[in-house]
Amino acid sequence: MSGAASLSQAYFAGLQAALAKSGICEPVLLIDKTRLNQNIDTLKGFLPRGMAYRIVAKSLPSEQLLVHVAKRACTNRLMSFNAAMVAQLLARLPDYDQLLGKPVPVAALAQMLGGLKPSQKKSLSNVQWLVDTPERASQYGALARAQKLPLRINLEIDVGLHRGGMAPGEGLQAALDEIVNTPELSLSGLMGYEPHLAKLPKLAGWPARAKTATQKIYAQALAQSTAALGARHVKTMVRNMAGSPTFRLYKDTQLANELAAGSTLVKPSDFDTPMLKLFVPAAFIATPALKVENGVRVPGGEQAGDLLQAISPGTSVFTHGGYWMASAVYPKGLAPSPLMGRSSNQELLVGPAALARGKLAVDEFVFLRPHQSEAVFLQFPKLAIFEKGRIVDIWEPLPVSA
Numbered sequence: 001m002s003g004a005a006s007l008s009q010a011y012f013a014g015l016q017a018a019l020a021k022s023g024i025c026e027p028v029l030l031i032d033k034t035r036l037n038q039n040i041d042t043l044k045g046f047l048p049r050g051m052a053y054r055i056v057a058k059s060l061p062s063e064q065l066l067v068h069v070a071k072r073a074c075t076n077r078l079m080s081f082n083a084a085m086v087a088q089l090l091a092r093l094p095d096y097d098q099l100l101g102k103p104v105p106v107a108a109l110a111q112m113l114g115g116l117k118p119s120q121k122k123s124l125s126n127v128q129w130l131v132d133t134p135e136r137a138s139q140y141g142a143l144a145r146a147q148k149l150p151l152r153i154n155l156e157i158d159v160g161l162h163r164g165g166m167a168p169g170e171g172l173q174a175a176l177d178e179i180v181n182t183p184e185l186s187l188s189g190l191m192g193y194e195p196h197l198a199k200l201p202k203l204a205g206w207p208a209r210a211k212t213a214t215q216k217i218y219a220q221a222l223a224q225s226t227a228a229l230g231a232r233h234v235k236t237m238v239r240n241m242a243g244s245p246t247f248r249l250y251k252d253t254q255l256a257n258e259l260a261a262g263s264t265l266v267k268p269s270d271f272d273t274p275m276l277k278l279f280v281p282a283a284f285i286a287t288p289a290l291k292v293e294n295g296v297r298v299p300g301g302e303q304a305g306d307l308l309q310a311i312s313p314g315t316s317v318f319t320h321g322g323y324w325m326a327s328a329v330y331p332k333g334l335a336p337s338p339l340m341g342r343s344s345n346q347e348l349l350v351g352p353a354a355l356a357r358g359k360l361a362v363d364e365f366v367f368l369r370p371h372q373s374e375a376v377f378l379q380f381p382k383l384a385i386f387e388k389g390r391i392v393d394i395w396e397p398l399p400v401s402a
């Protein structure tokens with residue numbers, strides 16, 4: 001089983017039958033557990049010896065899903081992305097280590113702290129706050145001092161992505177000094193995210209040079225941290241790099257000692273890249289076809305006179321919901337129509353004429369493959385877990401957070 005090629009008619013007929021048998025009759029996000037497990041094992045197989053794995057929680061936003069991945073991949077490391085998500089995960093999975101994948105304004109951190117239960121406050125020692133500038137380092141320092149609250153700080157290094165973060169040099173030094181001089185702060189690690197490495201055009205050695213530059217910048221940041229905190233500290237702290245598009249670039253633990261990835265485990269279509277070709281799509285939107293009609297009728301077309309043909313060949317399928325960040329994959333040949341525009345309520349998908357001739361019945365499911373998982377999963381109240389021909393479980397998405 002590999003890639004999108006294995007998404008056969010028989011495969012979707014199996015999903016269709018399982019959904020019908022389980023009584024699901026409304027839009028649902030379906031996760032194929034066998035394929036998910038295959039992806040987890042593939043990812044683990046690619047990790048160099050001694051490399052830790054951190055699950056990107058925003059890309060797999062469901063408590064049960066995160067726990068399943070954590071158990072199978074033997075990790076308790078999560079990457080969370082905002083204060084609300086930190087609080088959700090502290091409440092649900094207090095013993096997991098959380099590294100923020102983006103900086104949180106100090107006011108949002110203060111508000112979140114105010115809302116925590118005393119028991120959750122204890123687990124705050126499992127959270128690493130991402131700090132991207134010396135200014136944010138001093139704001140966090142001030143908060144930690146005022147609240148007499150120890151905070152673990154992970155510093156974001158700009159290794160070439162240019163999405164913020166510090167370059168080695170003055171700014172990084174100021175942030176390190178703030179940490180060294182504030183007893184409540186400790187340096188838990190460095191983060192260097194570099195997804196651009198997988199996207200650069202293969203022109204005149206550009207990707208290879210960019211990879212070398214990334215490594216050099218990260219190494220310089222590590223050397224600067226070593227000067228501030230000592231070699232032992234830097235050797236054992238979290239040295240995070242990568243994401244789904246790039247984790248395969250790492251062959252040893254000399255620089256990074258942990259890699260983050262999430263999306264590739266369910267492989268939305270934005271992750272159809274050569275480096276991820278051994279990963280298989282494992283998440284689909286299944287939504288009922290509420291109306292299946294022969295031909296495609298222009299709204300109001302009967303009154304158009306000679307301006308246009310009121311009906312053209314094909315099948316019109318109106319789905320329950322729509323306008324997701326996703327493309328229809330089954331039945332084959334379905335695509336949104338410019339005639340109606342997009343609709344989140346009942347979307348018109350136009351397909352081959354044969355569909356209306358018995359290939360797709362009203363209330364049967366249309367399957368779409370998400371382009372990305374992080375936003376799409378959160379649009380569904382239920383994640384239906386498919387395994388060995390059956391819906392074996394219903395998992396819940398995490399509450400929406402921003």
Ligand SMILES: Cc1ncc(COP(=O)(O)O)c(C=O)c1O
Nearest residue numbers: 056059101243244260261262263
């Ligand atoms: C800091 C950071 N690390 C890693 C990732 C990778 O996530 P995924 O593997 O889901 O692409 C992201 C994604 O946005 C990120 O922002």
